[in-house]
Amino acid sequence: MDKAWVDKKKQEYADKINAYKESLLEYVKNIKYIDEKTREDAVEAYEYGCYETVGYLLNRAYFSYFQNREKVEAEAKQLKQINEHIEDIRTYRVEKEKIYDICLDSEPIEFDGDIIITDPSYILKKMLERNHWERCGHGSNMEVFGFTKYITHDTICGDWSCCTYNTDTGEVIGHFSADAGMVGVFLLKEVLKYNPDFDYHIKKPWTTTWIRNFKGTVQVIVKEEPYEHEEDWLYFMNYVVEVVGHGINKETGEPINFVGKQAMENEE
Structure with missing residues (x-):
């Protein structure tokens, strides 16, 4: 692959991760199963780039909220996707300098x-x-x-x-x-x-x-x-x-x- 291809792929990858970050913040601001203190902590962690901490707060709140209730399938599915996005963001932060450079x-x-x-x-x-x-x-x-x-x-x-x-x-x-x-x-x-x-x-x-x-x-x-x-x-x-x-x-x-x-x- 030539340099133009590598640069294009790296930009596409960066754009995808930025979209994941935006969807994560939107999720934190609008999800119903967390209290306001947890929401504030999650937003603060997001602003500091601590995305794994955001995931921890969301998952802790989810399991606490539904501990004695019937789990809502839609909520579980959405949280699963958010967790996957957080993992993708973590991987990007580690690999972004080389993940497509090795295709050159x-x-x-x-x-x-x-x-x-x-x-x-x-x-x-x-x-x-x-x-x-x-x-x-x-x-x-x-x-x-x-x-x-x-x-x-x-x-x-x-x-x-x-x-x-x-x-x-x-x-x-x-x-x-x-x-x-x-x-x-x-x-x-x-x-x-x-x-x-x-x-x-x-x-x-x-x-x-x-x-x-x-x-x-x-x-x-x-x-x-x-x-x-x-x-x-x-x-x-x-x-x-x-x-x-x-x-x-x-x-x-x-x-x-x-x-x-x-x-x-x-x-x-």
């Missing part, structure tokens, strides 16, 4: 030499794995270890089991995993310079696609795919990540065009 396509990067596609965490020096994972920002800043040509990107859907396909022939040319929820493309020579003990491309080929003598561009792109789900949330997945490469074998001149993506069980 990477910049195309030129590679010249053997490349690998794998989880960035796999290439770390084992004795220092945890410390180095934190130092590189969980794979987002590999420059700290001397990498000059690389791509890393969030998988969006968590851990992956993936196939790499030749897009000209449909042939499977490799596999890779992304257990840490990140996928990376690296020059093999830079990986071995940083960590001479790395051998996943040889001994654990299901974790690492190895493409030899590649000269061309690679980009990680995010695509929208229709998917039926009950909630319209990013993390319930109708966005898929693909690693796309276009180039040649620099020794033979033959084309190397590929796509790496999450594989269905019968494709592996």
Whole structure:
């Protein structure tokens, strides 16, 4: 997805959350089952941005009011929706800076030499794995270890089991995993310079696609795919990540065009 798409989605998300906030305040001001003191406290909490506190006050008042009465179905349904809106507002406050930023396509990067596609965490020096994972920002800043040509990107859907396909022939040319929820493309020579003990491309080929003598561009792109789900949330997945490469074998001149993506069980 390009930046215009990401900015549009972020604005739509912000507008939705603002509408939820407005409906929450309207609900607090007009609901009949709370006393005026609770209403005043809820409005004050709202004005301070303490939306979870508003939810607590509303739910406490609801259960107190209906404790010895027959519950009114319409009231219960409306309160349930308000609670869902409060949870959405809470999530937005935590995730708003990145929830759609991770859908942004990477910049195309030129590679010249053997490349690998794998989880960035796999290439770390084992004795220092945890410390180095934190130092590189969980794979987002590999420059700290001397990498000059690389791509890393969030998988969006968590851990992956993936196939790499030749897009000209449909042939499977490799596999890779992304257990840490990140996928990376690296020059093999830079990986071995940083960590001479790395051998996943040889001994654990299901974790690492190895493409030899590649000269061309690679980009990680995010695509929208229709998917039926009950909630319209990013993390319930109708966005898929693909690693796309276009180039040649620099020794033979033959084309190397590929796509790496999450594989269905019968494709592996």
